[in-house]
Amino acid sequence: MDLLDSGQKFSPRQDSDWDTTLQFLPAADTKHLEKKSGRRKKLWIGLGLVLSAAAVSLLTGLLVWHFHLRSDVRVKRVYIGSMGIGDQRFLPAYEDPSSPQFSSMATLVSRQLKLIYSKNSVLTKYFKGSSVQAFSEGEGGSDSLVAYYQSEFDIPVPQQGALDEAIESLEPSSQQGRQGRVLLKPVDALSVNNVISRVIDPRMTRTSLQVGESFNVHVSKAGVVQSPGFPDSSYPSNVYLMWRFRADPGHRVRLDFHTLILEDDCQQDFIKIYDSLAPIEHRALTEQCGYPHGSLSFLSSGNVMLLTLVTDEEKNFPGFRANYSQIPLTEQKCGGTLSGDKGSVSSPFFPSNYPPRTSCVWNIEVPVEKFVKVQFSKFLLGNQSNQCPEDYVKVDDKRLCGRKLKNTVITSQSNTMTIKFNSDSSYVDQGFTAEYEAFVPTNPCPGRFQCTNNLCINTTLQCDGWNDCGDGSDENNCECNEAQMKCKNGRCKPKFWECDGSDDCGDGTDEENCEKCKPGEFSCRNGLCISETLKCNGKDDCADGSDESKCERSLVLQQCSEFTFRCRDGRCISKLNPECDGEPDCEDGSDEDNCQCGSRPYRSSRIVGGQMSREGEWPWQVSLHIRGTGHVCGASVLNNRWLLTAAHCVQDNGPNKYSQADQWEAMLGLHVQSQTNEWTVRRNIKQIIAHQDYNSMTYNNDIALMELDKNVTLNQNIWPICLPSPTYDFPEGQVAWITGWGATREGGSVAMILQKAEVRIVNATVCKNLMNDEVTDMMLCAGVLKGGVDACQGDSGGPLSVTGPSGRVLLAGLVSWGDGCARRNRPGIYTRVTKYRSWIKEKSGV
Template sequence: MEYMDSGLRYTPKKEPEWEAADQFLPAYDNKKFEKKKGPGKVGAVIGVVIFLAVVALMAGLLVWHFHFRKDLKVKRMYTGSLKITNQVFEDAYENSSTPEFIALAKQVTTQLKNVYTKVPQLKKYYVGSTVQAFSEGSVIAYYLSEFEVPAGQEAAVDSAMTAINQQVNKERSSYNRPGNALVLDDVVSSALDARMLSRSFNQFLKYSEHTRTSYIGKIESPGFPDRPYPANTFIQWQLRADPGYQVQLDFDTMNLEENCKNDFVKIYDSLVAIESRVLEELCGYYSPSEPMTFLSSGNVMLVTMATNEKRNYPGFRAQVSQVKRGSKGTTCGGQLTGKKGSFTSPNFPNYYPPDTLCQWTITVPQGKSVKVTFNTFLLGEPGEEKSKTCRKDYVDIDGEKVCGEKPKRTVTQTSKNNKMTITFYSDKSYVDRGFDAEYEDVDMTDPCPKEFQCKNQRCISSKLKCDGWNDCGDMSDELGCTCKATDISCKNGFCKPPFWKCDGIDDCGDGTDELNCGGCPSGHVTCNNKKCISEKLRCDGIDDCGDGTDERQCNRGSGITCTETTYKCKNGKCISKVNPECDGEKDCDDVSDEAECDCGQSSFKTSRIVGGQDAEEGEFPWQVSLHVKGGHVCGASIIHPKWLVTAAHCVQDDGKTRFSQPETWEAYLGLHKQRQIGSMVQKRTLKRIIPHPYYNHYTFDNDIALMELESPVTFSDYIKPICLPSPQYVFPTGSTVWITGWGATREGGFAASVLQKAQVRTINDDVCNKLMSGQLTSRMLCAGILSGGVDACQGDSGGPLSFPTGSRMFLAGVVSWGDGCARRNKPGIYTTVTKFRGWIEENTGV
């Protein structure tokens, strides 16, 4: 019996349903009852009648509220499991139509009813129960119970159901228990996810799959892959493995609607949807390159799927197999010895199983200390993001608990002797990808030889101390510093890089870096051209600044005066809103601001690998790798099926190679790893190259070029265009942007194998120009890295500087020149795309 229709079997004859509605008193004509010079008998009688009518009405409402209102019932469904310790599992229990299943199920529901009748909060509201399935150990019964609860009493019933195991324990120890009664233990119960009770479902489907050693099963959403999954449907798959084995579930495709409130898949470590046993909830589109493998704690698992009225997504497909308990990948813990080594959570880099406890004892040679460092640490759980107590999944390092998601190599610990104990614990709900760690022996007196030891015991290069960057992760490398003459000396003792001065962001933490920035006095507006005007002149319909700054974001529709800074709709009218294009709101009368917005979005869920620099496949689908003679030379960005944007300096001839000629180049679109040309990659030759006519190879001014492909590319999940900004688009100082590439420059050097990504931050033009000795022009944009580290940003010449806004990314800049975006305190310089928007459109039509 399905969750959604189970209550119908037990629902008694219903009382008339009361619908909640606003009650309105009659609207009387007040003029008829205005006070007259004399009361009069007629007026008095009428007054008495009205008074009695009002009293009767109020009495009626009170009677309704206290008598009938209490009859408003709310349907509450609870799923759960219980262990029957005096029974042995039989194969017939796997089939719900066998006499053995039916007989045992009847006993279970009878005893459940008996338990509920002993609890006052449950007895009067109980409707009935069904057993959904049985599994091994001795016998575990999975049940569904229904209650009709008066409105307002739901919390009390929830609380009683949560504590039902206490009542079962009391029943088990009772002397009055019949001799042939089932002995129940370990009773679990929780309210069913309300989304699974949706009245919109018009189809309920149920499947079963029992995998075996020589058999791999398959489950998939209905219609996959030929057509989208059906709308308004609830589906469940009950998965089993043989005794002594665990269920392994491998998704090779997961493509659902992005919002889990609409369509979702939930996986349970159970055979019914017990919320305290949920392993993961999935929706959206996951890259096939990102593995999603789940293990059960026992030999059963449940997969559920719910869809709403729309059905325009392919769905999912997964393989079901079994893994012998105790085999590699399912176990963890043990004795680790030697000078160095490594260990991981079970099933890493896939999801670890629930209900797991492991302990490692690490021993290194006498006189040494154990130092452990976690390369990856992903133990996140919904609702526990800011937890400091680590009540759920955690790693315990010599008595100190760590949980949540931590950046790469920031979790580290050194022991006080030559031994260390590490414990990994996962509870029965929600799993994550876990960790991989390495250990080594270090000198007790000097655990960081020739390096700086952070307060959190992490070791970093001594050169990184007092450089303005939080390399330790706990700021301990930036405490007690003496700032260089060129640094910003914060009042709180920190030192910060000079190009963070007056960038609009409080980097010091006490506002020091934003003082004396030459802004306008209080009550005035600072125009983009540095002019100061009175706040009263803002949004008065007159361009008082002279550059239109004071008339932006004035909440006026189409029809304002057009300036260089206002967005121009296709119909020629201008609007004051900043960056209106492709933001999901129709600002122009002709809706042209939302036209041609199929750009700047990755199909896949964003990677959760904290601190990693490798991009995921398809994460930046507009990134192009430009090859010459079989090797990567420059990057580029896709803006149209036939057009790329790159840097002009990439296509300048030198003594050996004619880079200006189309036949010299090959463009690889959808590429992720160099020299690995998969099915998602498309290779194209070039038809023509158009460098900007005013490119200056001495100053790198106007460093932009266009490339037309010989044949158009086919867009896919791995190949998509980035959004082009309008000429008026604003990229605020201090904004976080992404730089991507394979790390090579045209002048030589070694390319990174996998596409790299790093976050950088746009920098104030005046500050950057001083830092770069006055070499910036008005067509250049400056950005520096936020996280620091020589290898933090490995960008390519000609590649994109991607600006995220909402769910899209816009092409803010083209990688042009500088001292390399990976070097500290040396920002990268990018060609500002907004300055060339007209030129791009003129040459490409885009």
């Protein structure tokens, strides 16, 4: 037995009964092992510590001296800027850097910069040179000019701060140029209106970058721009590319991204858009990487815009495709006087991102006996801050900014209200939309309930157990009815929520006095109770592995159960949901097999209450069409040959022979109905396999397989979703997503653009109570019980997907049935895929 395992520990202390007869290997030089006196030993130790400290101090001093005090340790510092020049007309030849006119004006600008720098001792001392990159028409029209330049300085490390201050000081001092010209010599005089300069983004000066081409694009005719290789191959490594867009005078540039898929880390690969022709940080509109989900429509303040792409060595992705166009500056409509009892206001071009350097003022005036209130239904203006110094909305004297003001209501104390929107010169956002309404002060919510936050809601929503106001005021001081329980905090909640495992009251009242394990006991998934001390002890005390399922190490069990994962070798492990979590738990590694599914490549039923998805966001989503009819049902990609859908989609209905494979065609990689593109693949169906026990009355076993007539090539827009193991656990409250082209409201028509909506897994007991016990164990419930979000007609067969801890997406359910669409306390019912894992394997091999 290993002595350490037996409990004996090594001790450096020599006891009196030490066995002196023990033999040790002899030392090569016994003098090196002679015992010295303790005093001398301490002296040497002390001396060693002093010498070590001195060495560290010396090294630190040398480093400080080397990097901060030596004047010959210098770094290159590059600034990008613009110079506004009066009394100079913009010439078409200035667009061509090889033209004599460009060269002549560039020489004048470089001389002017040198003269400006010469007036500052720091700038003139370390200035190395300037180059002009582009010209554009100035804000003053054809009689003014803007030059975009790059200046390089060779600066000692400790002087970098002083250099930045000196550069920034040019901006106020340049205003003096408006009062008199800066003359080099009479024939070369330039009238400088303003100078803006900022240090360049350091990622654009990485030594590994191979600075590529810059492209000049005129947007007077709409067109398309895309990254190199798109869509057939990934963009190249280590490139810095620029696209300079120019619109006609009196117009602005509009750039709408159709696809944008980059590496998730913006320190590696990114695009950046500027409201200029040079990458001036002061004029950056946005920086994007990964697979962004916000608005990707951008507008310039004038007639120029710059798009840059920077990539690094590794992990190249598809890139982007964007549509460019121009719109007249006069097309911006915002501000004005409003006098109706009701109306709406929004930031310019909403829901596109608003342009920079924009100001709008709305003056609202209603009848004198009324007040005004405004409610924001969407509000996205940068980050929340106290003063809101950048982009903001000002309602009378109250400034607003940030991203958490949806449903905020502000009221006036008179019959007038002023709303002002302001954006600065950089970093735009989607903006806001709001509705205003006149009201009588004594009755601010006629026929409705007034929340404490001034929100008005339908009176039927009061005391129904749901926080509809957002501040809970609609659930205060309620009298509970027979179907409700009274929480200790005074709130009323449905009785069937008692003892469902969720704290619905908010104070735990509904989970008290339930038949549970005693304090100090652990509740096993199979219902048994064991002592808390037995958790994670390396033994299967629950007999289903659940007491060992969330421990640091998973346990190989002697006996498998319905709650444990079975490895390929037949052994079972205790860990909860071990598949594809990046950690091999089975000895044969089978828990990490086939894990390419569900990970959106290039990334580490109509939907009620949903939102439009982005192209390629749900690459496993399929649209099933009946020939001559169009979209009928949804489906999920399992591999390059097989799809999974609902059995009720493929049942004959009178003359419609939906069970016949030749009636169907599958559209894979589709985003917009009736609009195919390079990603879209159309396939015929070879065979349909509906579950043999499907019950059209109860919708039990509502699942079917479809085999394509030909394999498809998997890519970022067509990719299989992961099938969970039979024991995979989708706990109540788990966030899930429903996707589809089905009706966007009950009784409505199908959606054109693929919709998505977030729901949550609903407790099975609660669901059965809500749906009158029509839900079987083969079904899964999900939704938002207060209503408003659900799957509907046309979404049938589509996926209910859940993202696992490793980031891979699993198919939790198939859209099956429901009581109407998005009704309150009526969740959607889905086929529970875990119950059919063996059936899918048997029929398709997947």
